[in-house]
Amino acid sequence: MPLNVFSVVVCTHNRAEDALECLRALHEQIDYANSEVILVDSASSPAQQQLLQHGISNLQKPLYLRLEQPGLSLARNAGLARCKGEWVAFVDDDAVPNPDWYEELLSVLRNAPDDWGAIGGRIVPVFPAGGPPDLGPRWKRYLSINDTVGSRDCTAKFELIAANSCFRRAALDAVGGFPTELGRSKKSLLSGEDVLVMWRIRRLGWKIWYDGSFCVGHKIPADRLTKRWVRARAYWEGISTIRMARLLSDRGRFRLILKAAIAAPVLGILSLLMPKGYEWDLRLRYDLGVVIESLRFRPKSSSA
Template structure:
């Protein structure tokens, strides 16, 4: 078996059905890849959707993981994968037909352990980019759209909705950290970044290919100020948890100085910009300040204290 495609899902049966339709159109030999759907404690008709799709996809398998958390679900998929390579796809995403072929082309060098592809947004209800949302925040919507081939290195890394690994690397560096990644409605993240740092520290390469394209839905509930602020806060928490684990004391001092300076700069810029009615930049710096505060609280107090102190102040 060459490939295992893993789709983790939680209460998105309708989106999952569309994703499985797209996966069924992959132009990779059917006998050389499997599709594993990991149902992460869903309460909807996820199992029924998979059963219906399996009638036309004999290589499709259903797995259940009742311990809530995206990292738990991904690790269950890895434990059951038979492929030489493991590719992850979100339950609300659609790969192009040549997706696996284009990912595989970048694994020719044995020192390449991870390959990520392009992620294009599908704006479900957006008539135009919101006038309050700065383009520099587009990464919060899982958009990766570089035109060139490149190596990734932290803080840049592939998106979890379009990333593949050489399965053998998990035996060497471990799998996804259950302390990171989405859990229910929590916006905790950075489980992919954490794993990619471990892979790079082990001496392997992480590559990007613009030719392996996935179209990923941006749900309407994310196009609000509240969601973007929450995403900023949890981004800071997630980055701090990961960096406490992967980097030494020198990094802690460096990042403390960096984010203290960023907080002070953000507050000054917000006051100046408030006089110009530039809502995009004002909101952008509000997000930067929130990320920085959350990062520092979590870096020095730990996750529990950082979470309790959320407060967006």
């Protein structure tokens, strides 16, 4: 397999230890004669930058890119611009690829039809000490968990999560990469950049696939298991949904806004009358995000 087939991009911001653990897991399995690894430092602090540079000097092979402006989509696009691969895999800095991740993904790519534009892999949560908490489906989704097995076409119903994903370079180039209007930046919990990319490549006729054979363990920080974080995440999901719909010129967003405007007061009353249930609460926060963003209010932080 020539070098121009497979690139791996890891983007990081102030999580040097996590990023280096991810890189070490990749380093132990990747055939550098046929593939490449690119680390994009998204404006980490000087101390974190020093840790990264020292750590990758021991690994020798990863290409290090430094950006002075933070932003996940900016970082992914910078990595994309330097890739030599026909396929570009993205692994989050707080994810640890399984020992067979490289070989399993390589096998999938070797058999990928020409109309496949993107492939999502399995993401298994790694919870803090104490075992997995009791989480509802919406909370799990906000934690970027997709631990289902099997292989299937998910063009109609997206299952790809960018924390463990692979895109055909031609498909990403055709849609202009990841939208910088979306994606995490500083304290914002804005998201949806991977979903918007999937919408755009689907419109161009590419298919999207899910394959559970290539898998990562995704670390779940303790603060993401708090009510404060998940409520903020649900609120920002509503904001992200409307911004994404605007970028897609999707007129269906008006129906979504109307539905949220009607549902929010009802959910607010139910949350007062019914026993506390996170699904109710998170749906309320999501709807509030939809309505407020539709009015073009701009929240200043993620602590909604």
